[in-house]
Amino acid sequence: MSDTETDELSIRTRNLSLWYGNFQALYDVSVDIKPNIITSLIGPSGCGKTTLLRCFNRINERYGNVTTKGEVQILGENIYTEAVALAELRKSVGMVFQRPNPLPISIEKNILFGVRSHSRRSDLPASRREELIESALTEVSLWNELKDNLKRKATTLTLEQQQKLCIARLLPLKPDIILMDEPCSALDADGIERIEELISDLKDRYTIVIVTHNMAQARRASDECIYMYLGEIKEHAPTMELFMNPKNEQTAMYIEGRYG
Amino acid sequence: MATKKTSLRGLGAKFLDGAEPLIRALIYASGWSSIVFVAAIFFFIFREAWPILPRVNWGEFFFTNDWVPVPAEGNKASYGAMSMMYGTISVTIVSMVIAVPLGLGAAVYISEFATGKVKESFKVLIELLAAIPSIVWGFIGLVVLNPIIQDVFGVAVGVNLLNGSIVVAFMAVPMIVSISEDALRAVPDTYREAALALGASKWQIVYKVLFPAAKNGLLAACMLGVGRAVGETMAVLMATGNGMVIPENFANPAILLDKVRTLTATIVSELPDSVHGGDHYRMLFVIGIVLLVFSVVINVTSDIIVKGVKGDQKNA
Ligand SMILES: Nc1ncnc2c1ncn2[C@@H]1O[C@H](COP(=O)(O)OP(=O)(O)O)[C@@H](O)[C@H]1O
Numbered sequence: 001m002s003d004t005e006t007d008e009l010s011i012r013t014r015n016l017s018l019w020y021g022n023f024q025a026l027y028d029v030s031v032d033i034k035p036n037i038i039t040s041l042i043g044p045s046g047c048g049k050t051t052l053l054r055c056f057n058r059i060n061e062r063y064g065n066v067t068t069k070g071e072v073q074i075l076g077e078n079i080y081t082e083a084v085a086l087a088e089l090r091k092s093v094g095m096v097f098q099r100p101n102p103l104p105i106s107i108e109k110n111i112l113f114g115v116r117s118h119s120r121r122s123d124l125p126a127s128r129r130e131e132l133i134e135s136a137l138t139e140v141s142l143w144n145e146l147k148d149n150l151k152r153k154a155t156t157l158t159l160e161q162q163q164k165l166c167i168a169r170l171l172p173l174k175p176d177i178i179l180m181d182e183p184c185s186a187l188d189a190d191g192i193e194r195i196e197e198l199i200s201d202l203k204d205r206y207t208i209v210i211v212t213h214n215m216a217q218a219r220r221a222s223d224e225c226i227y228m229y230l231g232e233i234k235e236h237a238p239t240m241e242l243f244m245n246p247k248n249e250q251t252a253m254y255i256e257g258r259y260g
Numbered sequence: 261m262a263t264k265k266t267s268l269r270g271l272g273a274k275f276l277d278g279a280e281p282l283i284r285a286l287i288y289a290s291g292w293s294s295i296v297f298v299a300a301i302f303f304f305i306f307r308e309a310w311p312i313l314p315r316v317n318w319g320e321f322f323f324t325n326d327w328v329p330v331p332a333e334g335n336k337a338s339y340g341a342m343s344m345m346y347g348t349i350s351v352t353i354v355s356m357v358i359a360v361p362l363g364l365g366a367a368v369y370i371s372e373f374a375t376g377k378v379k380e381s382f383k384v385l386i387e388l389l390a391a392i393p394s395i396v397w398g399f400i401g402l403v404v405l406n407p408i409i410q411d412v413f414g415v416a417v418g419v420n421l422l423n424g425s426i427v428v429a430f431m432a433v434p435m436i437v438s439i440s441e442d443a444l445r446a447v448p449d450t451y452r453e454a455a456l457a458l459g460a461s462k463w464q465i466v467y468k469v470l471f472p473a474a475k476n477g478l479l480a481a482c483m484l485g486v487g488r489a490v491g492e493t494m495a496v497l498m499a500t501g502n503g504m505v506i507p508e509n510f511a512n513p514a515i516l517l518d519k520v521r522t523l524t525a526t527i528v529s530e531l532p533d534s535v536h537g538g539d540h541y542r543m544l545f546v547i548g549i550v551l552l553v554f555s556v557v558i559n560v561t562s563d564i565i566v567k568g569v570k571g572d573q574k575n576a
């Protein structure tokens with residue numbers, strides 16, 4: 001692979017292994033994730049999808065017992081070095097969690113939380129703040145619903161609105177990559193459909209990596225698909241190819257077992 | 261094995277069935293007893309103070325400073341308690357100024373920053389602090405802080421408002437720490453993760469996420485600390501110098517080095533010498549009523565604050 005190609009990748013890992021204490025959860029993961037597409041991460045429960053995703057913004061490290069070996073490059077830069085500023089990394093790599101987790105403060109404060117952590121007060125005059133709030137909420141199509149209730153506590157919203165808000169609050173930070181860990185698992189069918197629509201709207205502007213246990217969702221909503229099993233990547237291919245014509249026997253068994 | 265377990269569970273259930281009325285009665289009794297005790301406290305204090313209440317000169321009591329319960333021959337006794345109220349209020353304020361930041365800081369450190377052995381040792385240390393009896397703190401004030409304050413500030417006597425407040429602060433800190441730590445620990449971890457993933461630093465998480473989310477518990481912790489400071493007796497008696505003075509200029513920091521005497525200290529030091537049923541004796545119970553009113557006011561305010569905060573959170 002030539003250097004220019006490497007630079008164009010959003011995420012590139014080489015021989016990434018991870019241990020929780022003595023338990024090894026990732027084995028030599030080497031994967032290339034392309035920009036501005038949706039990549040889905042599938043595999044049986046406990047295979048390390050969440051763990052891998054949480055390596056990309058180094059949030060795994062908050063548990064004291066985690067050891068990581070190997071390399072992760074985000075936009076061409078190795079993030080597992082001393083020199084990396086975690087705040088900057090997390091600004092460009094946003095994360096959406098399995099359970100919607102808006103902070104127990106108002107809607108507008110949730111949206112501004114990220115930028116406020118990264119800038120001085122004087123850089124955010126009221127006009128700028130309003131602009132950010134409106135554009136973030138518009139981008140997740142919540143603006144019309146919520147524009148009159150911006151002071152409402154975010155935890156009182158419906159789960160679907162909460163999850164959209166959790167996406168919206170990443171946007172003022174202008175992330176390059178958005179990581180999503182089973183973002184629909186707490187939602188009902190309608191909610192799932194609308195969040196999926198939203199995700200596919202976002203892919204022009206952001207690189208999206210989404211973990212899902214829902215085969216149909218991976219198939220509908222992603223461009224490329226990665227199948228993981230017991231901490232290893234077994235197959236990585238364009239989604240249609242992986243589902244129609246899996247190269248790996250285990251991939252085939254998994255998608256048939258779940259889907260057939 | 262499995263059958264054994266089932267039969268055991270059956271036995272336990274049967275035992276509980278039979279004992280349920282008894283257990284229920286015990287629980288009711290313990291619930292009601294707290295009400296009964298509080299009522300009894302009110303009753304006995306009021307009963308002792310009652311005969312003198314119509315004759316108390318309230319203006320003198322609240323707004324003058326001459327507490328002369330046993331006057332010289334031919335003079336009238338006077339009961340001006342303003343300096344003691346000043347004593348109690350000043351010890352409360354100064355000790356909280358010390359204890360609240362210290363206690364909150366320690367709670368944040370223990371719950372958010374310390375890990376493993378350090379965390380465990382700190383928790384044990386805080387529990388040990390909480391177990392030190394009041395009288396020992398009084399000794400610490402007399403024997404340890406007294407000479408330090410004398411040296412540092414170049415004063416002749418080191419038992420004063422500052423000394424007493426430091427002692428009370430140290431007594432209040434363990435309670436503030438443990439209740440605040442519970443409150444912080446109760447904040448769902450998902451909030452920390454959300455904020456961390458948005459690039460917030462640990463400190464930003466503490467003051468922008470944890471403090472607002474744990475507001476109720478933290479306030480409760482501080483109010484309990486205040487209650488402790490108001491009610492503390494033996495340690496303040498020993499460490500404050502037990503002198504009835506009211507400063508002329510409250511803005512002068514040197515008042516920290518003045519002796520003070522609290523309401524509680526007055527009761528405990530004078531009650532043994534007062535004539536049972538006499539005016540002096542009854543006036544000490546009037547002071548008791550004032551203390552009761554103080555603590556009711558503190559409790560009600562803290563309730564209102566906590567409820568107000570809850571209301572805010574609903575609307576915010
Ligand atoms: N904080 C943790 N401490 C210890 N083991 C963990 C932790 N998180 C995950 N694991 C283990 O690592 C493995 C992978 O977990 P995870 O990444 O959550 O899988 P998935 O998201 O694919 O269901 C599982 O065996 C899980 O038990």
Ligand SMILES: [Mg+2]
Pocket residue numbers: 049050051181
């Ligand atoms: Mg998972």
